[in-house]
Amino acid sequence: MDVQLLTYLFVGGSFALYIGIAIWSRASSTKDFYVAGGGVSPIANGAATAADWMSAASFISMAGIIAFSGYDASVYLMGWTGGYVLLAMLLAPYLRKFGKFTVPDFIGDRYYSNVARTVAVICVIFISFTYVAGQMRGVGIVFARFLEVDVNMGVVIGMAIVFFYAVLGGMKGITYTQVAQYCVLIFAFLVPAVFLSILMTGHVLPQTGFGATVLDAAGNDTGVYLLERLDGIVQDLGFGAYTEGQKSTIDVFFIAAALMCGTAGLPHVIVRFFTVPTVRDARISAGWALLFIALLYTTAPAVGAFARTNLIETVHQTEYEELPGWFYNWENSGLIGWVDKNDDGRVQMSAGAAFKGTPTFAGDRDEVTGSHGQRVVTNEVTDNDAEVYIDRDIIVLANPEIGNLPAWVIALVAAGGVAAALSTAAGLLLVISSAVSHDLLKKTLKPDISEKQELLAARLAAVVAILIAGYFGINPPGFVAQVVAFAFGLAAASFFPVILMGIFYKRMNKEGAIAGMAVGLAFTFSYIVYFKFVSPELNSAENWLFGVSPEGIGTVGMVLNFIVAFAVSRVTAPPPEHIQHIVEDIRVPRGAGGASAH
Amino acid sequence: MREENARAYWAANLKLIFTYLIIWFVVSYGCGILFVDALNNIQFFGFKLGFWFAQQGSIYVFLVLIWMYAFTMNKLDRKFDVHEE
Numbered sequence: 146m147d148v149q150l151l152t153y154l155f156v157g158g159s160f161a162l163y164i165g166i167a168i169w170s171r172a173s174s175t176k177d178f179y180v181a182g183g184g185v186s187p188i189a190n191g192a193a194t195a196a197d198w199m200s201a202a203s204f205i206s207m208a209g210i211i212a213f214s215g216y217d218a219s220v221y222l223m224g225w226t227g228g229y230v231l232l233a234m235l236l237a238p239y240l241r242k243f244g245k246f247t248v249p250d251f252i253g254d255r256y257y258s259n260v261a262r263t264v265a266v267i268c269v270i271f272i273s274f275t276y277v278a279g280q281m282r283g284v285g286i287v288f289a290r291f292l293e294v295d296v297n298m299g300v301v302i303g304m305a306i307v308f309f310y311a312v313l314g315g316m317k318g319i320t321y322t323q324v325a326q327y328c329v330l331i332f333a334f335l336v337p338a339v340f341l342s343i344l345m346t347g348h349v350l351p352q353t354g355f356g357a358t359v360l361d362a363a364g365n366d367t368g369v370y371l372l373e374r375l376d377g378i379v380q381d382l383g384f385g386a387y388t389e390g391q392k393s394t395i396d397v398f399f400i401a402a403a404l405m406c407g408t409a410g411l412p413h414v415i416v417r418f419f420t421v422p423t424v425r426d427a428r429i430s431a432g433w434a435l436l437f438i439a440l441l442y443t444t445a446p447a448v449g450a451f452a453r454t455n456l457i458e459t460v461h462q463t464e465y466e467e468l469p470g471w472f473y474n475w476e477n478s479g480l481i482g483w484v485d486k487n488d489d490g491r492v493q494m495s496a497g498a499a500f501k502g503t504p505t506f507a508g509d510r511d512e513v514t515g516s517h518g519q520r521v522v523t524n525e526v527t528d529n530d531a532e533v534y535i536d537r538d539i540i541v542l543a544n545p546e547i548g549n550l551p552a553w554v555i556a557l558v559a560a561g562g563v564a565a566a567l568s569t570a571a572g573l574l575l576v577i578s579s580a581v582s583h584d585l586l587k588k589t590l591k592p593d594i595s596e597k598q599e600l601l602a603a604r605l606a607a608v609v610a611i612l613i614a615g616y617f618g619i620n621p622p623g624f625v626a627q628v629v630a631f632a633f634g635l636a637a638a639s640f641f642p643v644i645l646m647g648i649f650y651k652r653m654n655k656e657g658a659i660a661g662m663a664v665g666l667a668f669t670f671s672y673i674v675y676f677k678f679v680s681p682e683l684n685s686a687e688n689w690l691f692g693v694s695p696e697g698i699g700t701v702g703m704v705l706n707f708i709v710a711f712a713v714s715r716v717t718a719p720p721p722e723h724i725q726h727i728v729e730d731i732r733v734p735r736g737a738g739g740a741s742a743h
Numbered sequence: 744m745r746e747e748n749a750r751a752y753w754a755a756n757l758k759l760i761f762t763y764l765i766i767w768f769v770v771s772y773g774c775g776i777l778f779v780d781a782l783n784n785i786q787f788f789g790f791k792l793g794f795w796f797a798q799q800g801s802i803y804v805f806l807v808l809i810w811m812y813a814f815t816m817n818k819l820d821r822k823f824d825v826h827e828e
Contacts, residue, residue, distance in 0.1 A: 211798075216779075219797035223771045226802045230767045233809045234760045238816075352799060356789035370789035388794040389783070397776050405771075423827045425820070428813040435809055439802050446798040732753050733825040 151556035152291045159329050159560045160306055163567075166325060167310030167318045175600050178315030179246040179579050180419045185320055187426040191433025193323035194417045196330065196568035198225075198434070199441060200276070201283025204330055204565035208544075209537035211449030212456070215379075215387035218449070220401045226435060226442050227401070228408025231641075233431030236409055237418040239648045241427035242731045246419060247576075248412040248640060249584040255647040256655040257724055259589055264662055268639050269412045269580045274613070275632045276413075277573040281618025283566035290478065290542065291559035300618035303567060304611055311571045311578075312607045319571045320420060326564040331440055333561025337545045337554055338444045341451045344548060346371060351447035359454075375454050382461070383496035383530075387453065393686065399697030406703055407633030410641035413576045424734035452540045455547055460533065461494045465517040468492070471546035479504060480536035482522045487530075490517050495531040500524035504534050574614060578606035631673055634695070638665035638702030646710060651728045653710065656717040661710025669702035752823035759815055763808050770796060770804040 172178040185193070203225075211218040243251055249269060253262025281300050288299025310318040338351045347364070348354035359371050376386045385391045408414065417434075418427045459469065465483065475481040482504030483492055500522060507513040507521040515521050522534075542562070545554040582603035587594060594602070639662050646653040646661075673695045676684040686692055693701060719725075730736070774782055775797035782793030790799075820826035 216794055216797060219775060219794075222798055223775055223801050226805050227767065227771050230763070230805050230808055234763060234812055353788075356787075356795070358789065372789055372791070372794070388791050390779070394776060398772060401772065401776060425813075425817055425827060428809075428816055432806070432809040432813050435806050439806055443799055443802055729749065732756075733749055734820055734827050735825045736827075 148552045148555050149293070151553055152559045155553075155556040155560040156292065156563055159325075159564060162325055163306060163322045164309055166321045167314045170314050170317045170321050172313070172315035172317045172600075175246075175583070175596050175603065177317045178600055178603050179575075179583060180416070181315075181317040181320045183420060184422055185420040187421055187430035188433050189320065189324050190417060190421050190426075190430045192327040192437050193320045193420075194414065194430070194434035195437035195441075196323040196327035196564070197417060197572035198414060198438060198569070199330065199565055200569035201280055201287075201562065201566035203441065203445075204334060204562055205283065205287075205541050206538055208445045208448040208452065209540035211446050212453040212540050213537050214391075215385075215449075215453075216390040217392050217397070218446075219390075220397055220404065222442055222446060224401045224404025225408055226438060228405040229431055229435040229438070231405060231409040232414065232418075233428060233435075235645055236415065236648070237427045237431050238424045238734070239731045240415060240644070241418050241421065242424050242734060242736075243727075244419075246416075246583055247579050248415055248644070249580060250588070251647065252640075252643060252658070253584070253588060255724065255727065256643075256658045257721065258655040258659065261643075261655060261659050261662070262584060262588060264659065264666075265640070266580045266584045268635060268662075268666070269584075270577055272411065272632045272635055273413060273573045273577045273580075274617070277570050277577075277610075277614045278617035280566045280570035280573070281614050284563060284570070285618055287559060287562040287566065291556075291562075297619045300615055303563070303570070303618070304615040307567055307571050307574065308608070308611050311574050311611070312604050315603065315607075316416075316420060316575055319575055323568045323572070326568040327437060329564040330561040330568070331437070333557045333564070334441050334541075335444060336557060337548065337550055338448050338451075340550050340554065341455075341544065341548045342447065345451055345454070351444050351451070355447035355450045371450060371454065375450055378454065378457050382457070382494055387450070393692055395692050396686070396689075396694050396697055399693045399700045401697075403637045403697050403699035403703075404633055406637040406641045407699055408636075410636035410639070410644070411632070412580075412636075412640065413572045415640075415644075416576055416579075417572075448541070448544065452544055452547065456535070456540075457494060459547065460492050460535075462491050464491050465519055466490075469547075471543050473510075474546075475536075475539050475543060476520055477510060479506065480539050482506070482524075482534040483519050484522050484526055484532055485515065485517065485519070486526065486532050493530055493532045495529060497529040497531045498527055499529075499531040499534050500526045503536070570614065574607055574610045577610040578603050581606040581610075631670075634669045634673060634699030634702065635666060637699035638669040638706055642703055642706040642710065646707070648728065648731060650711075650714075651725050652714060652719055654714050654717055654720040657710040657712075657714030660713040661706040664709045665702040665706030668705055669699050672698045672702075748823055749825070752819065752825055755819055755823070756816065759812065759819070763812055766804065767808055771801040775801050 176182055249262050249265035252265040284303030285296040285299035288294050289296040310322050342348050342351040342354035346354040346357040347360055348357050355371055359367050359369055359374055361367050372388055376388055379387050421427050421430050484499055501524050504522050507523050510520050513521050545558055582599055586602050587599050643658050643662055676695045779793035783791040785792040787795050
């Protein structure tokens with residue numbers, strides 16, 4: 146069977162599975178809709194959390210980023226896993242004991258203030274939309290690449306699928322489809338990685354393979370360690386060593402902290418821990434979640450190292466006409482571009498960009514070709530030796546082709562990419578809809594609506610959220626890539642400190658919490674806006690505060706939040722007696738009933 | 744008595760969290776970022792040790808920490824008789 150047919154089969158089959166699960170797990174109450182009835186087993190919740198957490202970016206882009214930036218990409222690996230330690234020890238068990246539906250629920254009740262609740266709702270909606278726009282785009286791109294449908298058509302199909310199980314099933318539908326999506330995506334990520342590892346080092350486990358010695362084409366051990374060889378190759382081409390960093394230590398430190406605390410503060414992750422039956426389950430569930438996530442996150446750096454080695458050895462100094470087929474395919478999609486600067490007909494790789502920006506072409510291959518049959522790049526050429534542009538995102542998508550793996554592996558990767566994007570999008574959409582129907586409508590504007598009406602409002606809010614997300618998917622704002630820093634920075638500077646102090650510092654009152662959130666948010670927001678949108682030309686180390694980039698500034702915002710909140714709470718009245726009792730109560734596990742609205 | 748018990752339980756919990764977070768900090772920010780260059784002089788199989796901590800080791804330690812915390816807390820819950828039914 147050819148790749149195209151297999152891909153239709155795999156992606157279509159996975160969709161049928163998701164829809165089947167959605168019908169089986171319809172939500173019939175608000176409790177079902179918001180927290181899946183509070184009866185999800187910790188292992189299932191772990192898998193759902195992992196799928197929720199690992200987005201199109203984790204699945205498609207991360208290994209590529211590691212392949213191209215080596216050690217510097219470690220902040221993402223540590224940042225996006227280390228946050229779970231904070232979550233498991235500092236937040237999840239106590240929030241589960243608190244037993245409400247949403248993050249603004251906790252903030253509004255603990256700080257006995259609808260102002261705090263509303264600030265939290267706005268943050269939730271902003272953070273989640275930032276994130277979801279990228280996901281819908283990811284669905285569209287995977288469709289376009291593998292099924293040869295239009296990107297926009299892909300977005301619409303993705304919207305229809307999410308619509309079906311998110312609106313129908315709410316959290317319950319989402320949870321069980323996410324479990325299925327986790328299985329699809331992890332299998333799709335591991336299979337090519339294991340193949341590559343065996344091919345290059347003879348190790349079945351990629352995790353040990355990338356610390357092993359390389360095999361030559363005949364399968365004999367060369368006695369040279371893969372990473373040593375890779376360091377040598379990239380340094381010969383003028384890059385810094387793969388295993389050593391180029392970023393400043395202070396910036397790496399702050400980015401890692403912002404990612405960790407941001408992870409622990411992201412509402413769509415926190416809310417997953419409201420779905421398990423007990424406090425004990427919440428603790429274990431974080432363990433399962435990280436185990437499932439670590440399967441991908443410890444494999445990705447191996448894939449990055451294999452792919453970089455493979456790529457350079459295949460492409461560098463090879464005559465254009467002799468290159469393997471994937472090179473031409475991705476050149477056709479516009480993700481690879483080559484300019485023959487020294488006119489020798491061979492592709493040279495070197496440090497620096499081959500030309501300015503992403504490639505634009507004079508025309509399709511059948512219209513305009515250069516002297517060797519390549520597509521003609523029209524960008525302004527730079528004066529270094531680099532001749533080829535390779536988009537980072539193709540590393541994972543093209544890996545099966547680069548490694549010459551069977552057609553079904555390519556089809557599997559397509560299904561995995563779609564699963565990763567859909568599962569994250571659905572989780573975010575649910576958080577948005579519950580923020581609107583529960584926190585804004587039920588808790589603030591119209592407290593007297595019945596449960597039936599609230600459920601209807603939740604479904605309607607989900608529909609609207611999907612439509613808006615779809616709109617962003619079809620008309621992506623140019624700043625999607627920049628705003629990811631927002632999501633983590635804002636979560637770290639707002640939710641993480643406020644929730645943490647709400648649990649661990651009984652004396653924290655509403656004045657302190659609101660002041661802290663406001664200062665943390667305002668600072669982080671304006672710093673990012675200033676360097677990303679107002680004066681992007683100043684966005685370099687010498688202009689940054691303490692040398693911290695916008696990606697890491699959430700950490701500073703978080704520290705400010707803590708300081709301001711503490712100072713303000715000391716000079717204002719302590720929280721009322723019953724609030725202090727709530728705090729004492731959430732600290733002990735006994736008595737955790739199901740999550741409830743009252 | 745009940746209040747005292749809850750206080751002792753909370754103190755034990757805080758001590759545990761504090762200990763584990765020190766380990767968490769040392770493996771990621773310490774071994775993976777601040778002292779990465781020094782550790783890179785040590786060879787660990789085919790890895791430089793600092794690089795290994797940054798891309799593999801820290802994640803394994805995180806996992807162990809979360810599981811150990813869950814098990815230890817379950818025991819503490821019983822010891823202080825605050826466990827769920």
